[in-house]
Amino acid sequence: MANANEYDAIVVGSGISGGWAAKELTEKGLKVLMLERGRDVKHVTDYPTTNMDPWEFPHRGRATNQQKEDNPVLRRDYPLNEINPHFWVQDKECPYTEVKRFDWYRGYHVGGRSLMWGRQTYRWSAMDFEANAQEGIATPWPIGYNDIAPWYSYAEKWAGIQGSYEGLPQLPDSEFLPAMELNIVEKDVADRLRKHYNEARRLIIGRSANITVPHTGRVNCQYRDKCWLGCPFGGYFSTQSSTLPPAMATGNLTLRPFSIVTRILYDKDSKKATGVEVLDAETNQTYEYKAKIVFLNASALNSTWVLFNSATDVWEGGLGSASGQLGHNLMDHHFRVGAGGSVEGYEDKYYFGKRPTGFYIPRFRNLPGQESRDYLRGFGYQGGASRAGWSRGVAELGIGGQFKDDLSRPGDWSIGMTAFGEVLPYHENKVTLDRSKTDKWGLPVLAIDAEIRDNEKKMRVDMANDAAEMLEACGVKNVNTYDSDYALGMGIHEMGTARMGTDPSNSVLNKNNQIWDAPNVFVTDGACMTSAAAVNPSLTYMALTARAANYAVEELKKGNL
């Protein structure tokens, strides 16, 4: 290598998509520099709480008043806690501006949110890729299901996805490891649901990136349900368990933590990136690193932040802004609405082990050939059936020894489910740079201006009512719907702001995730999404990243990049 700061490729970010980019590019022989803005997190040894017993947490997992005071955003939901605070970005260090409420839960460390993710793993269907074009919404996807299907298979075989083969057109099967088991109540409800809706609605095991058999040198899931603490067995997919080890094994990877990429270095004559500028988060020194290609995988909003700050001498709004789409079309999945009820009987059955997934009910609304609803797109449900724990005793009347012994045994069965719905890509839902506010390093922050609109609000009515109708049809008692309200961002599925498209006039990226104005820059994290579908997005990032990396190396070999 001519210069210590020169590489074949630079990967910005080390989360789900960055990890995949590093794995693919190094395995294809490229010398890769992976830049992570936060600290290093070593597999197993840097999971400080993963083997702690409940009583070792002084507040038994709850956030303290001091934590709440320090984290006005994190405190809004479960990311503020005593169990894994080391994996969530503290609000004080990294502020942002909420033009409208937007809950932004981030993980700035090696592995990013691959360490804390929910692991639900679903393929998109052909219908999802075609919806924008068919409905005249936003802009068409430049790829279809057949373009990505082989890459889904490729990513699944390595990542390890458990699930059941169902043959549903709206939710294509993955390459599955043996499925986790529905519990006895879920199984019976699944049977009743199939019968009642004549196979048109189905309750299946929630497909997840948990391995049920030993896989690629990792130990299978031990049913602790402590995934978000980091798994010492490597039982779920994370950068640390799955993509970083093979990348490191090639000898081609250099990982540099504490490296905030402030901009992509752009050469306007060759119309290519030449590398990136890095601010060392510990020393505040600035460095430049050069490479033939750059993979931008900083997470949706931060990848766009980097683009805003890049090539501003050519385009005032940054690299990719010529389309007028950079920063726009921000999406998430809307949820926190559903239904639950009580289940009679089954007192002689319980479960053993803590299954790290629930059940899933695939989308059944607005499918081809169906009567359409008063909104576009659809939703699926995640849920579970369980027996009440000791916390039931808080509301019950009870004092004394019998009360304690009763609470030590499983309570009544109940079942509940939460809908996850598609959010449309609205141009008005956007992020911009807020230069009036800076973070700990003096860098301008993002301003987020987004909300759900009429389509999502109408969908939420079905999301609640359909859940109740199905539960009642399956014999569940005392069914109640709920809508716990939702603000964009709570789904932790930020998508869009640098979308793919068919033409430079309608998109930031082309069909291979290349920036139209800088073809050696690939953006393959959530930023690239042209629509959101109703299913969890991470598997699609994995597949798109592997696909783009393969294309990038082919083009490099041809001398095209």
Place this chain on the structure above:
Amino acid sequence: MEKNSTYREIALGGEMSRRAAVQRLALVLGGTLIAPSILMESCARAANSVGTGDPERIAFLNAIADTILPKTASSGGAADANVGAFIDLMLADCYSQEHRDAVNAGLVALDAAADEANGSPFAEASAFYREDILKKVDQARREAQGLHYFAVLKELTLLGYFTSEIGCTEALDYQPVPGRYDGAAPVTEETRLMA
């Protein structure tokens, strides 16, 4: 991402002044309003040392917790697990001043009522008598609108006990590494909640 229901905060709303708490307890116990001098004395003992680990306050909280969840044939009680210290820590670190005020007022009233009816502070009353008092207080809790101090104490007692080493390993079935999942495990006499 998934939430752990074990740690889910129980929603507590509304407001209850110390005076209202005292009066409600007095009514529940069928007694007259308590003399201010007793209140002040109890106050010094029970209510003015949140989070300091004051032994007398911890003992009082342990007496309450252990009345709610006493030692039984199968498992140790809340005092064995020192749930009183946990409650005190939680009130100091995780609860609002409003909650602390409500609990402190409740403790004062509880002690004073025990004193008046039984001639001794709550912690020194017999187990039978303590259970009798708390059953009435528990009834009042369930009927109360808004924040009731005993809802806070009972919730913290259950949380503290069932996540303690004694609670997890003696009362519940604690499996740090289950290793497998069975979705239709038969229930027997020995079956306990998965901790």
